[in-house]
Amino acid sequence: MNAIDAGYRHIDCAWRYGNERDVGEAVEQKISEGVISRGDMFITTKLWCNFHEKNKVVPLLKDSLKNLKMNYVDLFLIHWPFGFKEEAPSWPKNKGKSAYSDVDITDTWQGMEKAYDLGLARNIGVSNFNKSQIEKLLLVSRTRPVCNQVEVNPNFNNKRLIAYCKSFDIVVVGYCPLGRIESFGRPGVPKPTMLDPKIMKMAKKYNKTSAQVVLNYLVNNLGVAVIPKSITKSRIIENFNIFDFQLEQKDIDYIESTNKNARVCLASYFGDHKDYPFHDEF
Numbered sequence: 001m002n003a004i005d006a007g008y009r010h011i012d013c014a015w016r017y018g019n020e021r022d023v024g025e026a027v028e029q030k031i032s033e034g035v036i037s038r039g040d041m042f043i044t045t046k047l048w049c050n051f052h053e054k055n056k057v058v059p060l061l062k063d064s065l066k067n068l069k070m071n072y073v074d075l076f077l078i079h080w081p082f083g084f085k086e087e088a089p090s091w092p093k094n095k096g097k098s099a100y101s102d103v104d105i106t107d108t109w110q111g112m113e114k115a116y117d118l119g120l121a122r123n124i125g126v127s128n129f130n131k132s133q134i135e136k137l138l139l140v141s142r143t144r145p146v147c148n149q150v151e152v153n154p155n156f157n158n159k160r161l162i163a164y165c166k167s168f169d170i171v172v173v174g175y176c177p178l179g180r181i182e183s184f185g186r187p188g189v190p191k192p193t194m195l196d197p198k199i200m201k202m203a204k205k206y207n208k209t210s211a212q213v214v215l216n217y218l219v220n221n222l223g224v225a226v227i228p229k230s231i232t233k234s235r236i237i238e239n240f241n242i243f244d245f246q247l248e249q250k251d252i253d254y255i256e257s258t259n260k261n262a263r264v265c266l267a268s269y270f271g272d273h274k275d276y277p278f279h280d281e282f
């Protein structure tokens with residue numbers, strides 16, 4: 001509700017997050033208050049890994065729509081390229097290969113196309129797909145993926161994948177745009193750039209916060225859509241107010257120099273899955 005009041009119109013959901021009911025209720029409430037109409041909103045949700053078989057895609061989306069109390073979503077994504085067996089846990093981190101399914105991503109894509117044909121998803125796309133996985137889909141798809149939602153932040157600027165996606169008019173939506181501050185301290189996770197003292201000092205010059213500087217850089221300089229998450233009303237408002245300033249070139253150069261090619265979101269438990277996406281360079 002705070003996000004809608006602040007002006008957000010794109011809400012990122014996933015069956016796996018369990019946030020569809022709350023988002024559906026907030027949208028319904030704001031429609032009843034006359035603040036928005038359904039057509040103003042852009043609602044994304046995602047197919048979880050236990051439902052990659054072609055004939056499971058539409059039923060899973062129908063379940064998401066029931067949760068959302070909507071009759072369509074604006075964008076439906078395959079959450080990860082790797083699949084799990086339906087009966088496996090939804091995050092089978094200690095189960096090993098016995099939990100994995102070997103459904104081909106092109107079969108799952110046919111299920112996504114069916115969801116599109118039925119009008120249940122107005123657009124279809126992917127998340128966490130690497131270049132060769134997108135290539136594989138482009139070769140067989142009737143309806144092309146419009147979006148790849150992947151990690152993008154100054155520590156992991158993902159430039160080569162962004163350029164590849166753009167060359168096929170695939171919109172990149174950047175997740176963990178602020179570097180998911182709560183993961184800082186875990187092995188291999190670098191300090192989020194918004195905590196860099198130089199960025200904090202730079203932000204003061206623009207009368208902005210370091211989070212706003214980072215989000216402005218991602219949108220204006222990397223050309224991606226961003227989906228910062230916050231449960232804090234003041235930060236929700238802060239993260240929306242990023243369009244009214246222009247970074248100087250020397251500041252852009254500094255932010256670029258902080259790239260470390262280091263991800264926050266690795267899903268490394270599944271590194272031995274045949275479709276794990278992050279062994280390739282991009």
Ligand SMILES: NC(=O)C1=CN([C@@H]2O[C@H](COP(=O)(O)OP(=O)(O)OC[C@H]3O[C@@H](n4cnc5c(N)ncnc54)[C@H](OP(=O)(O)O)[C@@H]3O)[C@@H](O)[C@H]2O)C=CC1
Nearest residue numbers: 012127175176177178179180181211228229230231232235
């Ligand atoms: N497709 C995929 O596989 C994935 C998708 N996602 C999507 O991306 C979204 C964002 O990613 P997420 O992992 O949450 O990481 P973010 O980079 O958005 O970081 C979120 C963290 O930053 C804090 N924060 C937010 N705004 C500010 C601010 N202005 N100043 C200081 N701290 C701030 C939040 O705190 P607080 O909430 O306490 O205010 C929270 O701890 C997710 O909600 C999800 O929708 C994420 C990971 C994987």
Ligand SMILES: O=C1CO[C@H](CO)[C@@H](O)[C@@H]1O
Nearest residue numbers: 014079080264265266267
């Ligand atoms: O979307 C997501 C949110 O975070 C999870 C835990 O890191 C991810 O695995 C998932 O893809």
